[in-house]
Amino acid sequence: MPTDSAAVRLTDLRLERGGRAVLDGIDLVVPRGSVTAVLGPSGSGKSTLLAALTGELEPAAGTVEVLGAPLPRNKRALLELRQGIGVLLQGNGLLTDLTVAENVGLPLRTHTDLPEPVIRRLVEMKLHAVGLRAAADAFPRELSGGMARRVALARALALDPPLMIYDEPLTGLDPIASGVIMSLIARLNASLGLTSIIVTHHVHETLPVADRAIVIANGRIVFSGTPAELEATADPLVQQFLRGEPDGPIAFDAATRTEVDLAEPA
Amino acid sequence: MSVRGPRLEFAVGAFLLLALASLLVLAIASTNGKFGFGHSTYPLKARFTNLGQLRTSAPVKIGGVTIGNVADIQLDPSKFDAIVTLAIDSRYKDLPTDTSAGILTGGLLGDSYIGLQPGGDVETLKPGEEIGFTTPAVDLMQMVGKYMFSGGGKPAADADTSTNPPPPENTP
Amino acid sequence: MPLITATRSLGRAGLFSLSVLRASKPTGDFWRELTREIYKIGARSLPIIVVGGAFVGLVLTLQGYRTLSRFGATNSLSTLLGLSLYRELGPVLTALLFIGRAGSSIAAELGLMRATDQITALGLMGIDPVAKAVAPRFWAAVICVPLLTAFFCSLAIGASYLEAVHVIGLDAGYFWSALKDSVDFVDDYCVAFLKSAVFGGTAALVAAYVGYHAEPTIEGTSIATTRAVVNASLLVLMFNFVLSALLFRS
Numbered sequence: 178m179p180t181d182s183a184a185v186r187l188t189d190l191r192l193e194r195g196g197r198a199v200l201d202g203i204d205l206v207v208p209r210g211s212v213t214a215v216l217g218p219s220g221s222g223k224s225t226l227l228a229a230l231t232g233e234l235e236p237a238a239g240t241v242e243v244l245g246a247p248l249p250r251n252k253r254a255l256l257e258l259r260q261g262i263g264v265l266l267q268g269n270g271l272l273t274d275l276t277v278a279e280n281v282g283l284p285l286r287t288h289t290d291l292p293e294p295v296i297r298r299l300v301e302m303k304l305h306a307v308g309l310r311a312a313a314d315a316f317p318r319e320l321s322g323g324m325a326r327r328v329a330l331a332r333a334l335a336l337d338p339p340l341m342i343y344d345e346p347l348t349g350l351d352p353i354a355s356g357v358i359m360s361l362i363a364r365l366n367a368s369l370g371l372t373s374i375i376v377t378h379h380v381h382e383t384l385p386v387a388d389r390a391i392v393i394a395n396g397r398i399v400f401s402g403t404p405a406e407l408e409a410t411a412d413p414l415v416q417q418f419l420r421g422e423p424d425g426p427i428a429f430d431a432a433t434r435t436e437v438d439l440a441e442p443a
Numbered sequence: 444m445s446v447r448g449p450r451l452e453f454a455v456g457a458f459l460l461l462a463l464a465s466l467l468v469l470a471i472a473s474t475n476g477k478f479g480f481g482h483s484t485y486p487l488k489a490r491f492t493n494l495g496q497l498r499t500s501a502p503v504k505i506g507g508v509t510i511g512n513v514a515d516i517q518l519d520p521s522k523f524d525a526i527v528t529l530a531i532d533s534r535y536k537d538l539p540t541d542t543s544a545g546i547l548t549g550g551l552l553g554d555s556y557i558g559l560q561p562g563g564d565v566e567t568l569k570p571g572e573e574i575g576f577t578t579p580a581v582d583l584m585q586m587v588g589k590y591m592f593s594g595g596g597k598p599a600a601d602a603d604t605s606t607n608p609p610p611p612e613n614t615p
Numbered sequence: 616m617p618l619i620t621a622t623r624s625l626g627r628a629g630l631f632s633l634s635v636l637r638a639s640k641p642t643g644d645f646w647r648e649l650t651r652e653i654y655k656i657g658a659r660s661l662p663i664i665v666v667g668g669a670f671v672g673l674v675l676t677l678q679g680y681r682t683l684s685r686f687g688a689t690n691s692l693s694t695l696l697g698l699s700l701y702r703e704l705g706p707v708l709t710a711l712l713f714i715g716r717a718g719s720s721i722a723a724e725l726g727l728m729r730a731t732d733q734i735t736a737l738g739l740m741g742i743d744p745v746a747k748a749v750a751p752r753f754w755a756a757v758i759c760v761p762l763l764t765a766f767f768c769s770l771a772i773g774a775s776y777l778e779a780v781h782v783i784g785l786d787a788g789y790f791w792s793a794l795k796d797s798v799d800f801v802d803d804y805c806v807a808f809l810k811s812a813v814f815g816g817t818a819a820l821v822a823a824y825v826g827y828h829a830e831p832t833i834e835g836t837s838i839a840t841t842r843a844v845v846n847a848s849l850l851v852l853m854f855n856f857v858l859s860a861l862l863f864r865s
């Protein structure tokens with residue numbers, strides 16, 4: 178059993194895509210039971226980081242430790258590990274030909290030998306946790322964006338994984354649906370004792386829920402700390418990102434990359 | 444899919460049943476139903492001076508009924524006539540030794556086939572033996588030419604080795 | 616160099632096809648998916664096949680009669696119909712119609728699965744996406760295209776009979792007996808359905824390959840659908856020639 182209290186530990190990680198370094202020199206510790214927000218501008222490599230956590234992308238250098246053990250190379254061991262990680266993908270990934278209940282039950286039917294009635298009860302419980310027990314027999318295309326996202330969340334929780342990863346969970350949702358998802362993430366994290374990592378650029382909806390925040394830009398981590406520390410930081414790049422200013426260290430005009438005076442109020 | 448569970452299975456089952464039924468109907472109503480010549484065959488040979496349009500796999504018939512096919516066609520390098528190997532169904536193994544073989548066509552535009560005319564001999568042809576009496580294929584154009592340029596009305600005595608070329612048969 | 620990239624593409628497609636065959640395991644889930652796919656690509660293609668078959672039969676009869684009557688050979692009409700239908704038109708036209716209707720939907724569905732992260736999700740859940748999404752569609756196509764060809768030929772012959780006998784006025788008994796006499800069970804009938812199975816498998820593999828590897832965007836899915844139909848159609852026509860040349864004896 179792992180003695181490490183960190184759910185995820187990245188040490189001097191370097192990730193490449195197509196021969197080009199996307200992230201370099203990444204050191205990160207995610208404590209168990211915390212909600213960590215991974216923020217950053219588009220294309221900064223947030224999704225690449227997630228791919229490294231699930232074992233989809235092998236590191237070019239450095240180590241990835243998940244749930245106390247380094248990522249295995251062996252396919253069977255990787256499969257075992259993935260059952261302990263719940264992933265909520267940006268596109269939801271709900272199978273179009275299966276009903277909501279069948280989708281949520283898919284991991285259970287694949288990886289466990291539980292009898293049918295037990296699986297049905299478990300599916301009901303998961304759907305109830307996200308407030309969608311009534312939609313059990315609907316098909317994904319009949320659901321609204323927010324409801325589909327919640328079903329995907331229920332499915333990600335099907336095997337009770339200790340670690341949950343959310344890839345852009347608020348994309349395409351209206352304010353109410355966003356609020357529902359974020360409150361679900363917070364509540365489930367607390368009540369089930371999960372560790373959650375949320376990759377997002379919806380800063381203001383995510384920070385209230387997060388215990389820790391890191392900001393990734395230019396291939397490195399430029400900030401790591403609590404949300405309060407994040408709001409108070411003096412780093413101009415982070416400030417531009419937080420305030421949503423069109424021009425700053427990330428230049429409006431893509432040709433120039435020099436620092437610009439941030440004299441103008443938002 | 445808005446079609447689910449039992450309805451889906453019924454639809455697929457009905458589709459499969461209908462398809463198999465149509466396969467069966469097609470097989471019966473539109474094919475000759477020959478599941479391949481499962482029966483064994485024995486070879487007979489025959490020599491012809493002119494094959495006409497005869498090809499391998501052409502049928503061998505007695506009185507219009509197919510009893511075998513042409514298995515092989517070779518040219519004799521010394522006598523320069525064609526040696527045809529016939530594969531005859533083993534059910535018809537008692538062909539008299541004075542059986543004659545001719546190359547016939549089914550109608551003006553039809554394919555060539557070999558027609559056998561059994562004789563009356565008591566002895567029978569053994570597998571591998573050669574049919575003694577053969578008639579070559581009739582070249583229609585040659586005949587028409589001879590007819591036209593022989594003064595019309597009198598077919599000229601032809602220089603072929605055949606006697607009495609049989610009339611082309613019309614097979615329905 | 617275009618030749619090298621083309622060879623590598625071909626190699627990738629071949630490896631993909633092998634992985635589809637390897638991933639085809641007869642589990643309970645496989646049979647459920649297979650049933651669903653037979654409905655989606657087989658039963659739902661029936662309307663276009665049936666209508667297509669009827670009209671092809673009608674026009675073959677019409678054109679055949681026009682030409683054969685010039686030689687006084689209208690007795691050969693059902694022979695012409697039967698042989699051209701079983702040897703070429705039945706398998707090929709059915710396959711092309713199938714590609715347009717079901718091949719495009721296979722490519723589109725797999726492209727959509729890619730774009731909505733379904734394939735990634737399956738991988739993360741430890742389910743082989745090829746086994747779950749591609750293999751059932753492949754086997755459904757191998758089963759359905761011969762069956763659809765049977766429907767096509769039935770409708771064509773039936774429509775031809777109606778036109779030849781009841782409109783043109785040829786003899787009914789002669790129509791059927793000439794047809795039965797000229798169509799060989801093994802060389803024409805069986806070969807036709809063997810070809811259909813090959814075409815179905817080819818179409819499904821091409822469509823699945825293109826859709827599975829589409830760019831995960833809306834544009835990517837649309838490009839994949841077009842490429843699937845074009846490439847599958849070309850391959851079917853090529854394989855048709857190869858099979859006809861190999862299987863045609865004498």
